[in-house]
Amino acid sequence: MRPKPFPLLLALAIAAPPVVAQRAPVTAAAAADVNTTLESARKALDSGHGDEALRQLDPLTKLNPEPSGVERLRGFIYYQQRDMAAAEAAYARALQQDPSDRESMQMRGVALYSLGRPADAIPLLEKAHTSVPAANVDPNYVLGVCYIATRRYDDARHAFAAQYGFAPDSAPAYLLAGRLLLRQENPAAAEDSTRKALAIQPNLPLAHQLLGEIDLARGQLPEAIAELNEERDMNPLNGAVYDRLGDAYVRSGDDARAQEALSRAILLEPTATAPYILLGKVMLNQQNYLLATLYLERARAMDPSNFITHNLLGQAYRRTGRTTEANQEFQTAEQLQNGKKPPHQN
Numbered sequence: 001m002r003p004k005p006f007p008l009l010l011a012l013a014i015a016a017p018p019v020v021a022q023r024a025p026v027t028a029a030a031a032a033d034v035n036t037t038l039e040s041a042r043k044a045l046d047s048g049h050g051d052e053a054l055r056q057l058d059p060l061t062k063l064n065p066e067p068s069g070v071e072r073l074r075g076f077i078y079y080q081q082r083d084m085a086a087a088e089a090a091y092a093r094a095l096q097q098d099p100s101d102r103e104s105m106q107m108r109g110v111a112l113y114s115l116g117r118p119a120d121a122i123p124l125l126e127k128a129h130t131s132v133p134a135a136n137v138d139p140n141y142v143l144g145v146c147y148i149a150t151r152r153y154d155d156a157r158h159a160f161a162a163q164y165g166f167a168p169d170s171a172p173a174y175l176l177a178g179r180l181l182l183r184q185e186n187p188a189a190a191e192d193s194t195r196k197a198l199a200i201q202p203n204l205p206l207a208h209q210l211l212g213e214i215d216l217a218r219g220q221l222p223e224a225i226a227e228l229n230e231e232r233d234m235n236p237l238n239g240a241v242y243d244r245l246g247d248a249y250v251r252s253g254d255d256a257r258a259q260e261a262l263s264r265a266i267l268l269e270p271t272a273t274a275p276y277i278l279l280g281k282v283m284l285n286q287q288n289y290l291l292a293t294l295y296l297e298r299a300r301a302m303d304p305s306n307f308i309t310h311n312l313l314g315q316a317y318r319r320t321g322r323t324t325e326a327n328q329e330f331q332t333a334e335q336l337q338n339g340k341k342p343p344h345q346n
Helices: 008-015 028-046 050-061 070-080 084-097 102-114 118-128 139-149 153-164 171-183 187-200 207-218 221-234 239-252 255-268 274-285 289-302 307-319 323-337
Strands: none
Touching: 028 050, 028 070, 050 070, 070 084, 070 102, 084 102, 102 118, 102 139, 118 139, 139 153, 139 171, 153 171, 153 187, 171 187, 171 207, 187 207, 207 221, 207 239, 221 239, 239 255, 239 274, 255 274, 274 289, 274 307, 289 307, 307 323
8 A cells, every 4th residue: 555645734844944033133324323222321320211211222132143232222221210120131242242341240239239248249240440420430439348248348448449549458448337337237357457547556536536436326324425525625626526425425314415515516516407306395394494495406407318307396396386397207216117208398
């Protein structure tokens, strides 16, 4: 029996290679439009229309090869939108296309840090050595914070020193590292770094103030007062040290010394709000509600977004019988504390 003929169409289907979707080749016309499209997308981003900028870039992602700069711009748009996962992925694609793209290298490191991956960010930031002013980031600072997160404190000090032009193992470098370690809520390492700064330069300005702030953060009030007084003796025209001293005295219940220190702070730093707030608290403690109101209204005028000011001012208004205004202040304080902008701020 002769075999049946194999269907021609089926044979062709089996023999034909699979159809693979390909990006469109870059024509001369398309290449000429790339720069125009990129510029248009940048203008859309600058005017606050990030999503529109992304839509304008979409056709460029389908070209073969994808034009240089498209993924870098997409990454920056996502970064501005605080979509760090998408930004990191875009910058990774940009680096695949151009491994020497230092801007994408740095920004991918920043995105990785924002995603809680400092160890992955460090090699990129170490290699980049560039900055992107439009992104409002300093690579040395981010690198230093990544070093802190991975407990590489000496490397962190060197990175911060480079940012300020300090010698990496100098007393100012140790003091700077101590301040930034405290900001990262690492008081033990901050104290160690600050004491090393004082060992190198015993009369270093602001070192005892920082030790006092570390003690304040720990609630060690007698130690804080001693350090801050030592700083005051070395630098008697430093308004900030009187502010910190006033805070320490308020917490320890010494209203008289607090009032004296905070009054000096106001004379030296008239635009700082903290002394006015603390003086308002002292006046409340002393039941001098009229003076408390004056100090707190001044603080509110200087910084209407501080919920503590509104709360204390509400207490002062309530004590003087201004119930309606007190309730408004308490409502504003609650809204600010919950991250909401009050509809009408005084």
